[in-house]
Amino acid sequence: MASQQQLDKMQLRQNYRNVWHTNLMNTISADTPYCCLALFCGPCVSYLLRKRALYDDMSRYTCCAGYMPCSGRCGESKCPELCLCTEVFLCFGNSVASTRFLLQDEFNIQTTQCDNCIIGFMFCLQQLACIFSIVACLVGSEELSEASQLLNCLADMVYCTVCACMQTQHKVEMDKRDGKFGPQPMAVPPMQHMSRIDQPYPPNVGYGQQAYGYPPAPPPQAQGYPPTGYPQAPPPQAQGYPPAGYPPPGYPAPGY
DSSP, rough: OOHHHHHHHHHHHHHHEEOOOSOOGGGGHHHHHHHHHHHHHHHHHHHHHHHHHTTOOOGGGGGGGSTTTTTTOSTTTTTTHHHHHHHHHHHHHHHHHHHHHHHHHHTTTOOOOOOOHHHHHHHHHHHEEEEHHHHHHOOOOOHHHHHHHHHHHHHHHHHHHHHHHHHHHHHHHHHTTTTOOOOOOOOOOOOOOOTTTTOOOOOOOOSSSSSSSSOOOOOOOOOSSSSSSSSSOOOOOOSSSSSSTTTTTOOOOTTT
């Protein structure tokens, strides 16, 4: 039943939408001093990260964050600090992975394909080194034994490096959770131009040349009344008072 629950959690983790604040390839540049600290003192960093992931509330501590069969059966409630120390020193790899799963389930974080490839390469290299060591013991060849030792050293170096990068990744994610990056500054909006009524086309905001497909705007013409080409009214004539021919002949009538 417990194994089925773990499989269900792994399937659910693949549907998470959020991503880590920084991937494993960029953790060294994201926080170089902390990555070096995690490389040379991994168990101590693992202890601090687990405690921080629990919001410094050790009453919530469970061995391996509840992801292992031994979780809840080691008397964690009586002395959680001692149990956590035992976990990070005796089961270092499980402590790092448990903190990772704890953060992923809390913030719905999925692991990118690049991170999966790095972690998978680490596991494959360790298995290959183990196989070479077994074959070297069975065959008894000195050359094969030396090759297996070199492969073991390489696997250990990759293991320590990847674990340090993973711990730095967890630390950066919790820095983001705790608001240590600060609020993101708001960008100043670009200057906007309003088109006037007398403009036939709106101005090209943000472009250095005329937009493709628009004909060039005609030059402004002098506005008059009436416009050019319209028949002109005849010039006014001199008017007198009274006008010529006034009054008409026979007016007024005789004897009026």
